[in-house]
Amino acid sequence: MSVSIKIKNAAKSYGAATIISDLSLEIREGEFFTLLGPSGCGKTTLLRMIAGFNTIEGGEFYFNDRLINMIDPAKRNIGMVFQNYAIFPHLSVKQNVAFGLKNRKGPRALIESETQKFLELMKIDEYKDRMPSKLSGGQQQRVVLARALVIQPDVLLMDEPLSNLDAKLRVEMRFAIKEIQNRVGITTVYVTHDQEEAMAISDRIAVMRDGSIQQIGKPKDLYQRPANLFVSAFIGRTNLLGATLVVDGGEALQRFSEGFEVGLANVKDEFMRGQEVIASIRPEEFVISMDPNAGLRTVVDGSVFLGLNTHYLVRRDSAQQLEIIQESRIDEIIPGNSVIYLTVKPEKISVFTEDGSRNILEGVRNDNEPSEGA
Amino acid sequence: MARTRTFDVWTAMYVAIFAAYAVFLLYPMYSILRNSVVGENGGFSLEWFVKFFSAKYYSQTLVHSFNVTIWTTALTLVIGVLLSYFYNMYEIMGKTLFQVLILLCSMSAPFIGAYAWIQLLGRAGVVTTFIKSATGITVPNIYGFNGILLALTLQLFPLVFLYVSGALKNIDNSLLEASDNLGCSGIKRFFKVVIPLCMPTILAASLLVFVRAFADFGTPLFIGEGYRVFPVEIYTQFLGETGTNFSFAAAISVIAIVITAVFSLAQRVLSKRFAFTMNALHPIERKRAKGPFKVFIHFYTYFVVGLAFLPQVYIVYQSFQNTSGKLFKRGYSLSSYQTALKRMSDAIPNTFVIGGIALVAVVLIAIIIAYLVVRRSTIITSTIDTMSMLPYIIPGSVRWPYCSRSRLPSRKPPSASEPRR
Numbered sequence: 001m002s003v004s005i006k007i008k009n010a011a012k013s014y015g016a017a018t019i020i021s022d023l024s025l026e027i028r029e030g031e032f033f034t035l036l037g038p039s040g041c042g043k044t045t046l047l048r049m050i051a052g053f054n055t056i057e058g059g060e061f062y063f064n065d066r067l068i069n070m071i072d073p074a075k076r077n078i079g080m081v082f083q084n085y086a087i088f089p090h091l092s093v094k095q096n097v098a099f100g101l102k103n104r105k106g107p108r109a110l111i112e113s114e115t116q117k118f119l120e121l122m123k124i125d126e127y128k129d130r131m132p133s134k135l136s137g138g139q140q141q142r143v144v145l146a147r148a149l150v151i152q153p154d155v156l157l158m159d160e161p162l163s164n165l166d167a168k169l170r171v172e173m174r175f176a177i178k179e180i181q182n183r184v185g186i187t188t189v190y191v192t193h194d195q196e197e198a199m200a201i202s203d204r205i206a207v208m209r210d211g212s213i214q215q216i217g218k219p220k221d222l223y224q225r226p227a228n229l230f231v232s233a234f235i236g237r238t239n240l241l242g243a244t245l246v247v248d249g250g251e252a253l254q255r256f257s258e259g260f261e262v263g264l265a266n267v268k269d270e271f272m273r274g275q276e277v278i279a280s281i282r283p284e285e286f287v288i289s290m291d292p293n294a295g296l297r298t299v300v301d302g303s304v305f306l307g308l309n310t311h312y313l314v315r316r317d318s319a320q321q322l323e324i325i326q327e328s329r330i331d332e333i334i335p336g337n338s339v340i341y342l343t344v345k346p347e348k349i350s351v352f353t354e355d356g357s358r359n360i361l362e363g364v365r366n367d368n369e370p371s372e373g374a
Numbered sequence: 375m376a377r378t379r380t381f382d383v384w385t386a387m388y389v390a391i392f393a394a395y396a397v398f399l400l401y402p403m404y405s406i407l408r409n410s411v412v413g414e415n416g417g418f419s420l421e422w423f424v425k426f427f428s429a430k431y432y433s434q435t436l437v438h439s440f441n442v443t444i445w446t447t448a449l450t451l452v453i454g455v456l457l458s459y460f461y462n463m464y465e466i467m468g469k470t471l472f473q474v475l476i477l478l479c480s481m482s483a484p485f486i487g488a489y490a491w492i493q494l495l496g497r498a499g500v501v502t503t504f505i506k507s508a509t510g511i512t513v514p515n516i517y518g519f520n521g522i523l524l525a526l527t528l529q530l531f532p533l534v535f536l537y538v539s540g541a542l543k544n545i546d547n548s549l550l551e552a553s554d555n556l557g558c559s560g561i562k563r564f565f566k567v568v569i570p571l572c573m574p575t576i577l578a579a580s581l582l583v584f585v586r587a588f589a590d591f592g593t594p595l596f597i598g599e600g601y602r603v604f605p606v607e608i609y610t611q612f613l614g615e616t617g618t619n620f621s622f623a624a625a626i627s628v629i630a631i632v633i634t635a636v637f638s639l640a641q642r643v644l645s646k647r648f649a650f651t652m653n654a655l656h657p658i659e660r661k662r663a664k665g666p667f668k669v670f671i672h673f674y675t676y677f678v679v680g681l682a683f684l685p686q687v688y689i690v691y692q693s694f695q696n697t698s699g700k701l702f703k704r705g706y707s708l709s710s711y712q713t714a715l716k717r718m719s720d721a722i723p724n725t726f727v728i729g730g731i732a733l734v735a736v737v738l739i740a741i742i743i744a745y746l747v748v749r750r751s752t753i754i755t756s757t758i759d760t761m762s763m764l765p766y767i768i769p770g771s772v773r774w775p776y777c778s779r780s781r782l783p784s785r786k787p788p789s790a791s792e793p794r795r
């Protein structure tokens with residue numbers, strides 16, 4: 001039985017240090033929800049509040065309509081995957097998986113069959129009699145997942161479960177986790193600081209910074225319409241360019257220092273006035289042109305050919321370096337020191353207020369601020 | 375060139391270490407073994423072993439020793455494990471002082487506890503007479519088995535505490551949280567997770583306590599009275615006032631060595647079975663206990679540590695009392711210290727000099743052996759490693775006469791304390 005999770009005005013501090021001051025979010029039933037943010041922003045803290053390992057200093061936590069603030073961690077029916085696995089080193093793989101079931105009173109045969117089912121589901125059946133120290137990192141990860149899922153929890157919580165694995169295994173396990181989550185259909189809260197991992201695995205992502213949520217949305221929304229500068233820079237790579245917004249007779253355009261101008265058709269009404277702005281242009285949102293009248297003048301510093309794409313590093317007159325990604329072409333790679341002109345795909349770029357706090361364009365979806373949803 | 379040079383140096387080390395082992399360990403052991411099988415008529419004979427096991431007078435000491443040792447080990451385990459669990463899992467008020475007291479308890483000389491308990495609870499003990507005069511009740515006799523058990527347990531449980539505390543510090547908090555999360559908390563978690571995770575350490579601590587309790591002869595000598603135990607018997611046979619029988623003493627020593635060796639081996643085998651590696655990223659966080667449980671753990675820790683520390687306090691108290699001959703008088707002064715300094719003008723500096731030299735030697739030898747064992751793993755080094763364990767299985771009362779004196783023991787009373795291992 002899967003549940004929805006509702007957190008209202010959560011607060012947490014360690015002594016004098018306030019880690020989370022006022023955080024609210026809703027996680028839908030059966031959803032794969034990720035808390036994404038830089039190290040130290042409070043992801044683990046929030047997850048542990050849901051699990052019941054951290055005291056809750058303020059706010060209300062609900063599973064469906066049930067308030068869980070005061071419920072003992074052992075009684076919340078949560079499956080938990082710890083960052084360092086927390087496999088019981090004194091128990092075999094099978095005993096580890098069966099641990100949760102054995103603590104509930106139930107017929108022996110059922111414990112046996114359920115344990116077997118999840119050993120097979122996680123493809124660790126053949127190691128069931130081994131001790132954990134004889135397993136690879138990926139296998140340990142599977143044991144921990146099986147152990148968490150076999151108790152049929154209402155919620156699955158995972159704290160950076162892949163951070164101890166090597167790059168290849170990490171990608172492989174991503175899919176294993178996603179697949180099992182789909183199959184079991186369990187509400188999952190996943191913590192990571194790796195934005196690529198978050199994008200690959202999540203239904204929705206909450207981007208966190210300093211204990212507060214910046215934006216909640218689908219990976220595509222976060223990437224294409226980030227709610228603020230932080231989200232834009234944290235998710236994917238981007239170039240930030242200062243510009244001036246010029247509004248003239250209902251038309252808006254942004255002007256860069258070189259005199260280059262980009263028309264913006266989708267500025268929100270409330271921001272339709274002259275002001276300084278910051279444009280966030282992802283490397284693939286630039287278009288290279290050789291026409292001196294067409295765009296921003298830059299000099300090529302270097303290039304990297306990566307097969308599908310070619311990356312260029314270019315320099316503006318102001319000495320600011322920009323990163324450009326172009327689909328590789330059949331003709332010559334543009335040599336260093338060449339002068340090239342950049343235009344942008346105006347419908348793709350993001351533009352923020354000068355302090356970076358708001359995206360001034362339409363189409364931002366942020367489940368954290370329902371009023372702003374398009 | 376350089377290669378041969380290092381080889382030579384390390385070869386010299388091997389030879390030196392082997393020589394040291396041969397002189398200080400193998401030879402005494404060989405000599406004990408040989409003596410134990412030399413009969414009255416000078417030929418080979420097992421008659422001393424037969425004598426030991428057929429005469430209840432002697433074999434009973436072994437039964438007594440096992441009785442004392444097993445009970446002591448069991449009690450120290452229960453007391454020590456519980457204490458370190460409470461201490462490491464919960465906030466205990468005054469925990470710094472608490473740790474200092476426990477360390478002090480673990481470092482006191484072996485027989486001091488027995489001595490102090492006699493002063494407190496013995497026939498003319500302070501507490502005994504007080505209770506007698508106040509209520510008319512006679513305090514149960516503490517001589518014999520009970521007294522040995524009391525003194526040994528209170529003297530040895532700090533070892534268990536220190537060992538198990540080390541193991542608990544190695545447990546990652548997330549293991550306990552995982553257990554909670556999977557519905558196993560409280561007492562259930564203590565038995566299903568905490569104890570198994572500490573098992574290798576608990577076994578090691580048990581062996582240590584076992585060997586110490588088995589080999590201790592100071593405590594039973596003081597407080598045992600009629601309850602004759604094995605080490606005291608060895609001591610009496612080697613150095614006793616009643617005439618010594620060297621072969622018989624050797625035979626008893628062999629029995630002692632065999633017993634401790636068997637237990638050491640058993641511990642090693644068991645430890646291997648329970649061995650696993652742990653490293654704690656997040657050590658256990660002490661929790662605040664609530665309600666009656668909080669009262670209970672405080673009562674328990676204060677009571678146990680207080681009891682263990684009581685002998686030390688009493689000894690210190692006595693040291694300031696005025697004396698007249700061997701009797702204590704009214705009033706307090708430093709006169710005992712003056713006497714002690716005067717009489718022991720040799721002994722006190724000796725203690726420091728000998729202790730200091732031993733410390734330097736121990737550190738040097740340990741480093742060399744450790745280097746050889748870790749860095750140059752060969753058959754030779756594994757032999758050295760195994761031999762390094764030998765000192766642990768030879769009880770002090772056996773080793774001492776052999777290492778310190780010529781073959782024929784004198785009748786002078788030995789230095790008061792068993793050498794500490």
Ligand SMILES: Nc1ncnc2c1ncn2[C@@H]1O[C@H](COP(=O)(O)OP(=O)(O)O)[C@@H](O)[C@H]1O
Nearest residue numbers: 014017019037038039040041042043044045046
């Ligand atoms: N037990 C604790 N005591 C004091 N401060 C803590 C504790 N746990 C975490 N913190 C602090 O809280 C902040 C958030 O930590 P955490 O939730 O672990 O971040 P994240 O998981 O996002 O990397 C950090 O600044 C960290 O130093």
Ligand SMILES: [Mg+2]
Nearest residue numbers: 043044045160
């Ligand atoms: Mg974290």
